Amino acid sequence: MVIGLGAMGSSTLRELAHRGVAALGIERFTPGHAHGSSHGGSRVVRCAYFEHPDYVPLLTRSIALWHRLESARGRRLLHRTGILLAGKPGSQVVRGSVSSARIHGLAHEVLNAQMVNERFPMFALPPMFEAMLEPETGYVRPEWAVEDSVADAREHGATVMDRTTVTAIHARSDGVTIETDRGEFIADRAVVTVGPWCERLVPWPKAPVCVSRQVIAWLDPEDPSACAEGVLPTFCIDAQEGFLYGCPIAVDQPAPAGMKVAWHIIGETVDPDGPIVPPIASEGESIAQAVARYIPGCRGRVTSMRTCLYSNSPDGHFLIGSWGDSGRVTAASGFSGHGFKFMPVLGEALADLAMKGSTRLPIGFLSPSRLG
Ligand SMILES: Cc1cc2nc3c(=O)[nH]c(=O)nc-3n(C[C@H](O)[C@H](O)[C@H](O)COP(=O)(O)OP(=O)(O)OC[C@H]3O[C@@H](n4cnc5c(N)ncnc54)[C@H](O)[C@@H]3O)c2cc1C
Structure with missing residues (x-):
């Protein structure tokens, strides 16, 4: 189950669908909406990252994956303007x-x-x-990227429930119960990508957003x-x-x-x-x-x-890791105004974490545990 289909959630859902997972995505509004962090027509895509050089390998992978999303839907997303x-x-x-x-x-x-x-x-x-x-870099179209990711996820077998709000998440050793305003769902695992609403569902006490x-x-x-x-x-x-x-x-x-x-x-x-x-x-x-x-x-x-x-996030770096003690909930938040360009690669990383509990992508430096 993927909760929140903005930038990170739509990409995670797409990745899971491509891997043959029977995934359900729940979104409070409709994909490509203008109430969160992923609207406004463009997002800058830089690769030589001043924030930290450790982001660069993720960015080079992300740029390659932007092209895959473009080819999948036949719509130009990344503009290489320099x-x-x-x-x-x-x-x-x-x-x-x-x-x-x-x-x-x-x-x-x-x-x-x-x-x-x-x-x-x-x-x-x-x-x-x-x-x-x-x-080699430029900018990308955020609303179209989210819409195309969700459409491609659907085409590969994902189920999407929009206009549905998750109100609580209960993780146990044998599964995750998700309460919504349209009933309750049981999932094997959950990925929570609710952007600005993360403190409502998955607060990390030592890493407040x-x-x-x-x-x-x-x-x-x-x-x-x-x-x-x-x-x-x-x-x-x-x-x-x-x-x-x-x-x-x-x-x-x-x-x-x-x-x-x-x-x-x-x-x-x-x-x-x-x-x-x-x-x-x-x-x-x-x-x-x-x-x-x-x-x-x-x-x-x-x-x-x-x-x-x-x-x-407290230090301006992303927060990506498991949430709670069950090991069944993965969360990603705290993108601090520079996360969009990573959407495709973080979809891959989050799908890895949800399915295997680990990823070969170098995201260790983004674990919330760095903050205590
Ligand atoms: C003005 C602005 C400029 C930016 N510029 C850049 C830039 O140039 N380059 C760059 O890389 N990044 C940029 N960013 C940052 C980037 O856009 C964000 O890091 C990214 O969009 C975060 O994605 P997200 O998936 O965490 O959040 P979102 O895309 O907001 O997705 C969260 C989703 O969760 C859903 N949701 C929330 N609560 C619930 C619930 N209870 N139940 C179900 N669904 C729920 C929301 O409706 C939403 O769709 C900018 C951000 C802003 C605001």
Whole structure:
């Protein structure tokens, strides 16, 4: 049984179905919805990981698996636009990415501000800024990825119950009882991937997850040609004001139209069941001002904004492991605003953990036991 069919759950369900397991997936809303962490049209996919080089082997596997999902459903998900990572002098975002790229032999180019501003004339990085270009990465479409994963899981024999909320999980030595608002189910094993709602069902007392509100904005650029895919790379800028990221405008972009940009910040703590305060004008204005300062060729007016939820672990690293004493429940949470790109590989890892209790994928560093 897989509980929660967002990014990680849909991928786990698909993997189990491909392995011939009679799996049931339960989802509170419908796949691809906009109430959790997996909506907004795009998610940055980086490989030279500044957060920790141990993520890189998982990412190289994940990128290969993104292609398998694309071929299975015939829909493009991963856009290889290249990623420009830029930052203030000494930026850990840039230096950590360069270090990860060197350790793992990933294609990359180290650039200074002048080189960036000449090569990508929409940018106006301050003279002392450092940068790195990662040519093989870009961004992925989150709603389509979840929808396609669930559809493929169904096609391979999985059963999906949507609009069903799990209210309690009781793990015993001989099975797992799952209570829902549509009755009770008995499963051999359960994988719990409920994102921002993990504290409701599978709290790890020593690894509490804090849910925060994030704001995403879409700008209507004065010069759309400067923001088009193929011209503008996906970008992350570790500026004095914060960590700004965004994606170019693609021809197949789902609504809303425009260039998507946001701050990657811890954010204000919220209850995932809301009410979540809608974005306010000043939040969009701060994003538009940062674009005007660092990427003036893409400046524009904010035309749409949305909120989304981060599930922050205490140290910003994912939490993946067994939950409770039975060994029958596996949980994954605390993706801290950077988990989506791992969706395919973590589906594989979670399916391994559910079926065998272990995985050959190098996820040991993500065990919640690291926190005590
Ligand atoms: C604004 C924003 C920008 C981001 N940018 C990036 C990025 O650029 N790159 C990147 O890699 N990552 C990014 N992330 C992070 C990434 O999107 C998340 O790490 C990822 O989506 C988490 O997936 P999840 O499966 O844990 O949660 P979700 O996808 O939210 O899935 C949880 C699912 O569980 C369901 N559920 C909850 N409770 C129950 C219940 N009781 N019963 C049944 N179902 C239930 C929910 O309805 C939901 O479908 C970003 C996140 C946000 C919010």
